[in-house]
Amino acid sequence: MATIAFIGLGNMGGPMAANLVAAGHTVRGFDVVPAALDHARANGVIVVENAAAAVAGSELVITMLQSGAQVFEVTRTLLAAAAPGTLFIDSSTIDVADAIAVRELLVAAGFRGIDAPVSGGVGGAAAGTLTFMVGAEQADFATAMPILEVMGGRVVHCGGSGAGQAAKICNNMILGISMIAVSEAFVLGEKLGLTNQALFDVASAASGQCWALTTNCPVPGPVPASPANRDYQPGFAGALMAKDLGLALNALEQTGTAAELGPLAAKIYRRFADEGGAGRDFSGIITVIRENSAKVSA
Numbered sequence: 627m628a629t630i631a632f633i634g635l636g637n638m639g640g641p642m643a644a645n646l647v648a649a650g651h652t653v654r655g656f657d658v659v660p661a662a663l664d665h666a667r668a669n670g671v672i673v674v675e676n677a678a679a680a681v682a683g684s685e686l687v688i689t690m691l692q693s694g695a696q697v698f699e700v701t702r703t704l705l706a707a708a709a710p711g712t713l714f715i716d717s718s719t720i721d722v723a724d725a726i727a728v729r730e731l732l733v734a735a736g737f738r739g740i741d742a743p744v745s746g747g748v749g750g751a752a753a754g755t756l757t758f759m760v761g762a763e764q765a766d767f768a769t770a771m772p773i774l775e776v777m778g779g780r781v782v783h784c785g786g787s788g789a790g791q792a793a794k795i796c797n798n799m800i801l802g803i804s805m806i807a808v809s810e811a812f813v814l815g816e817k818l819g820l821t822n823q824a825l826f827d828v829a830s831a832a833s834g835q836c837w838a839l840t841t842n843c844p845v846p847g848p849v850p851a852s853p854a855n856r857d858y859q860p861g862f863a864g865a866l867m868a869k870d871l872g873l874a875l876n877a878l879e880q881t882g883t884a885a886e887l888g889p890l891a892a893k894i895y896r897r898f899a900d901e902g903g904a905g906r907d908f909s910g911i912i913t914v915i916r917e918n919s920a921k922v923s924a
Contacts, residue, residue, distance in 0.1 A: 627651050630687075631681040631684035631686070635657040637748050637751075639717075644666070644670065645751075651773075655671040656679070682708075686773060687712060687714045694727075698724065701731060705735045714728075716728060716740070716742065725788045728741075738766050740763075741760070744756040745757045749861075750779075757782065758782065758790075759790040760789075760790045761786060761791060761792070762786070763786065794870075795873050799874040805908060808843075809909070809915050811825065812825060817919065842861070858907040860908075864903035867899075871891055871895050872892055875888065895911070
């Protein structure tokens with residue numbers, strides 16, 4: 627069993643750390659939010675006074691933070707506390723260039739680093755069924771694999787440094803676009819006299835089937851575990867989807883990719899987050915579509 631430092635114990639990091647503890651690992655954790663520390667402590671995480679204290683004496687370091695700037699800054703401050711050769715696993719969702727820069731910082735200081743963002747939301751984090759998308763050298767991937775398997779149901783080696791973030795950005799662009807499409811279809815169905823259950827029963831077993839429909843269904847009823855049944859409590863918050871689609875937009879522009887739906891989805895979710903949806907599940911976009919449709923009909 628390993629001694630692991632876990633920095634960032636929020637909605638995703640907290641359950642991930644708890645699963646490591648349940649598997650027998652020693653987890654030393656830190657977060658700037660007191661409530662997150664309390665929850666982690668209740669799940670067996672050894673809560674310490676700062677991030678450096680978590681890293682001291684740990685064999686691996688896992689970070690789950692909100693931005694590339696945070697990941698870079700936190701990683702930089704931890705170098706003095708980490709033992710030579712320590713493997714840093716960053717599971718945040720950040721820009722590809724930021725992920726590569728963080729690894730270069732680590733390697734230059736005598737450490738190892740991989741990017742390992744996740745998909746699956748809070749439910750997947752709690753259940754230990756996340757999908758990890760990993761950018762790493764083969765040897766580092768092999769070292770990380772037993773740890774990632776505790777927290778995830780699927781671990782995919784996507785390539786070298788930054789490849790995990792590239793896969794995550796592409797995946798979440800698909801997710802954001804598909805949730806808008808599913809939501810628009812449900813609102814259209816309502817206007818055409820279909821019940822939500824009838825549309826779900828058809829689309830979930832036909833060519834419209836997708837994760838946004840069958841797992842995170844934006845209307846209450848058909849999928850009892852979806853956030854729509856909890857007044858759109860996240861889940862995966864609208865602010866995070868807006869952030870991820872912003873990363874995708876940056877990548878589209880940097881690579882000269884001729885995309886139309888990705889930029890439009892980024893615009894829609896940025897407006898959703900700015901106008902009250904930041905703390906709601908991203909499937910709550912359906913409420914905006916429904917409200918705007920009512921205005922058109924009026």
